[in-house]
Amino acid sequence: MGRALAASAALSALVAVCGCTAQGADGGHHLPVRIQLPGSSTTKSGGDGKSSATPAPARAANVLWAPGDSGMDVRELQARLRQVDWLFDGPTGTYDDLTEQAVAGFQGKRGLPKTGQTDRVTWQRLVKMTHEPGKWDLYLMGGQPAGAPDPRCLTGRVLCIDKTSRTLRWMIDGRTVSTMAVRFGAQYTPTHDGEFQVYWKARNWVSTLYHSPMPYAMFFSGGQAVHFSYDFSMRGYAGGSHGCVNVRDEAAISSLFAQVRTGDKVVVYK
Secondary structure: OOHHHHOOOOEEEEEEEEOOOOOOHHHHHHHOOOOOOOOOOOOOOOOOOOEEEOOOOOOOEEEOOOOEOHHHHHHHHHHHHHOOOOOOOOOOOOOOOOHHHHHHHHHHHHOOOOOOOOEHHHHHHHHHHOOOHHHHHHHHOOOOOOOOOOHHHHOOEEEEEEEEEEEEEEEOOOOEEEEEEOOOOOOOOOOOOOEEEEEEEEEEEEEOOOOOOEEEEEEEEEOOOEEEOHHHHHHHHHHEEOOOOOOHHHHHHHEEEEEEOOOOEEEEEE
16 A cells, blocks of 8 residues: 555464463464545445444545544554554554654654654655564564465365464354454474364463463464464464464453363364
8 A cells, every 4th residue: 555655646292282481472374455545435445344334424535544443544653653652562453542643743753743644644654664564573473364264164164274374263164253353383493284183172281391371272283272372362473383283362262262172173274
């Protein structure tokens, strides 16, 4: 989107259990994402690309985005504000109070009117100071749409884990019960690909190797497990695990842990 606007100018045994503690950035390739500027239609695009018939509130002609807006354009705005240390949460894709405050702070620092709305001058100044966000900059804390499930996920009770979209689907007989964002092992401690079974569950497990908490652990391959990660909940994809599948939404994995049984299938693919 930034480029489009610039061009238009005016537009094995439990003792071997891994700890899955946070490592440095996982070195994943950041794919460029092109975002379209919002059109003149009153139909807004949601965070996952779904449209809504709710008309946008009245605003000045030169304002691109304002509180209450949502979509991929807002997600990129937030990612760029993070680059210049004016925003620390998200991106979420929703122009909330924190985004409004960050925009106002950015404007005031540069002698622009502190409206908290992103007008063309504010946006162009921000674009000049930042680089185009990669895919996982835009989805740093999760929220990306899930990809199509692997065919092995379409029968039985399955934890269907997609490395490409970084999502976990809990599926029963081909029906998706729930979906959540997940994080994987870092470069030198990759999460295993393949088909497995949940062989052991532990609600309050602590790693015997790294002495780090692994709540709601569901082990499927040696010491690798699906579990809640405090680090993922705080830092998002800026970190990585020692091979486990991290979940950042504690309420979601608590519900999942209660439903999953020993012997349920686990499919990890990309």
